[in-house]
Amino acid sequence: MNRWVSWLAGAALVAAAGGVVAVTPSTDTRNGPFLVHGTVSDTVASRELVVTVDSASFADRVTVSDDDWQAEGNWLVVELSAAARQTEVEASMRLATLVVDGREFIASERPSTSLIGTELRVGIDTHGMLAFQLPTDLEPSDAELRLAGPHSTPRLDDVIVVHLDLESAARERTIDILEPTIGESS
Template sequence: MKKRVLVWLATGALVVGAWGVSKVTLPDDAPNAPFPTVAQIGERASTRNLVATVTAVHLTRRVTDAEGWSAEGTWLVVDLEAASGVTQDLSTLRGADLTIGDRTFRATDRGTTFAAQRLVTGVPRAGSLAFELPDDVIGDRATLRLSVPGAGDLGGSRDGVIDLPIDLAALTVEAEVLLDENGWAR
């Protein structure tokens, strides 16, 4: 009888141990996961090769640019300044994503936006990113994620990202927002 109890106790201990190991083991994509830096509006944030400051965030029903392009809908416009931190190689703001719940939206490349803007080391450039959103997300919380491709990686891997939480419910919906012209930061 003692032998059976010991076998059952050992089996139970092994099952609990295996469960514990499965809970502390990192996911398969952990070696490729980015290192996030959390920022706030008006705060300078930096990763290995990206330095950015989000200067303003607008929720609007119409977005326009200086060249006459415009679009109606629900738009989130993010004004920012950004520079590369270490090298200009691959220093393009390719990663500009807005996550709301389980949905992710990419910055539009329509109009004159800062999407895919080439960055200069140590010298900030300024412009606006624009995200077209469905109406049902206006009351939600969102996270803006900015990144440049990782060193030696053309596939878009991110070795460091800047995350900015945005409370969409706290933003006043504006009638129209003019995108900042891309240029040197002031």
């Protein structure tokens, strides 16, 4: 009988170890970002940023008029306002991604007037645009815009997530990516 008790105790320990492994979060979960959700027109605040997404529009071509730069394709242009929350030291938006149907797209840095990397002020909105080049065959109905501060790979930090309803997004032939402006929008 002692032998059966040992076998049962061993089996119970193996089962308990399997349960601990099953409920232990992965490294990505333990070190991943904290998502702060919002919607278009809402002001959403993370530890480092305060953001309001104004609109999202599709374009067949994006341009930068002062730079003579242009690119054809399936572009999603997001207009938004951003400000630093607590400090202006290294205050900028470095991470801007669009998650569509499980696929992630990074905001293009090709337009010289993109809001990416623009210095932000505490309490004063900087209005600007982000442009995402999407595959031509992609026909999304909705997406998540993810924005974070000066760290391009936030770990254990906030990431702002704004849901975008792309079915209602307007389509324009050309959108000029305007230079970011500080203060009141024009």
